[in-house]
Amino acid sequence: MGLTKERGPKAGDLSETSAEGAQVWAVGFYNTSGAAVFGDIFSEPCNPSLPINLKFPDDTASIKFLFTDASTDEVQYLKDAPVYGALIDPPGSSSQSLPVNQRTKRTLRLLQVDIAVKDNRSFETGWVFGTFVWRGPPKGDQLFDNLVPVSLQWGNDPGVYDDQSIKQSWVNADLEGVTFGWTKRPSMGFMGRANGPADNVRSSCLSCHSAARSPRAAIGLLGSSFNMEHLDDTQAVKRHVDTWFQNIKSGQLFQPTEPAAATLDYSLQLEAAAFRVCSACEAGDLTGPTPAICRSTGFYNRPKCSSPDTAMPVKRLLQSMAPPRQ
Numbered sequence: 001m002g003l004t005k006e007r008g009p010k011a012g013d014l015s016e017t018s019a020e021g022a023q024v025w026a027v028g029f030y031n032t033s034g035a036a037v038f039g040d041i042f043s044e045p046c047n048p049s050l051p052i053n054l055k056f057p058d059d060t061a062s063i064k065f066l067f068t069d070a071s072t073d074e075v076q077y078l079k080d081a082p083v084y085g086a087l088i089d090p091p092g093s094s095s096q097s098l099p100v101n102q103r104t105k106r107t108l109r110l111l112q113v114d115i116a117v118k119d120n121r122s123f124e125t126g127w128v129f130g131t132f133v134w135r136g137p138p139k140g141d142q143l144f145d146n147l148v149p150v151s152l153q154w155g156n157d158p159g160v161y162d163d164q165s166i167k168q169s170w171v172n173a174d175l176e177g178v179t180f181g182w183t184k185r186p187s188m189g190f191m192g193r194a195n196g197p198a199d200n201v202r203s204s205c206l207s208c209h210s211a212a213r214s215p216r217a218a219i220g221l222l223g224s225s226f227n228m229e230h231l232d233d234t235q236a237v238k239r240h241v242d243t244w245f246q247n248i249k250s251g252q253l254f255q256p257t258e259p260a261a262a263t264l265d266y267s268l269q270l271e272a273a274a275f276r277v278c279s280a281c282e283a284g285d286l287t288g289p290t291p292a293i294c295r296s297t298g299f300y301n302r303p304k305c306s307s308p309d310t311a312m313p314v315k316r317l318l319q320s321m322a323p324p325r326q
């Protein structure tokens, strides 16, 4: 079904009672304005060309549907949600990536719908990100009529170290006790910033996406080591906010002291694409001349992709490179 595996939610992420182990799978789309940018980049499909300073035009929109196999006993708002049959991993393999031949056809429920829009009225970042959750019981068309807005974000509130002063995110207070509001997940994103149920509470939509660059910065996309029991440690909160919640304008580079081959204007799908084409080249799944972006990003420097018999086993290779998501 074109799905890619997402971060496996931790216990207490999807609901107060959700255990660890559920899988989340997703697929994203771009509208015509955004897709045209992809068309230019992939005009030679095996040799994508990334401009140094990629920018999506205003009115670009991207939408992403996220599905989960979480039990509806644990995540009750998903009872009777639309289902989708897909080839996914066996139950419990939340965050590992298993070989494709171990997948089986299983049932996923619609959990979350993410939307990102490039909008020049969002002065500090150029983007507006928002998300919806499917919340039962079913009503109306049982699809759109059940999608409830969770949060909307146009900035990261840099320099805001408490949850009372957030001004660049909106979070739907009706969902308190449903998608947030317990010890493990006091708010949707970090200290009241926007995020969805599938996302890490230490982060926010714009925090992760503003880190889109190729190659990815050494520190990654989010500070997953922040201990949520230390929200009253003002120094730890300050360090976390100052590192991860900057307002990065379209075209500006996250972690500018670390050189990059391209800024990616908030598109993490493009970041994953560059990573994957170069992984395929290094693993010998792609043959012929090395794609130019693999050399400019430093992913793989030899003139030709590995031949399948001398290539590093994919598993080891993936361990040696930055993981595609966290």
Ligand code: HEC
Pocket: 004, 005, 006, 026, 028, 029, 062, 063, 064, 114, 115, 116, 129, 130, 131, 194, 195, 196, 199, 200, 203, 204, 205, 206, 208, 209, 221, 222, 266, 267, 268, 269, 270, 272, 324, 325, 326
């Ligand atoms: C932990 C980091 C992280 C957070 C937080 C996050 N995303 Fe993403 N998002 C990703 C990654 C990585 C991808 C790339 C494709 C994939 O793995 O699905 C992605 C893909 C997307 C896409 C498809 C277009 C693109 O940029 O690739 C949209 C739209 C999107 N996310 C919206 C959102 C919204 C809205 C939120 C907040 C509710 C959000 N994301 C929070 C990591 C994140």
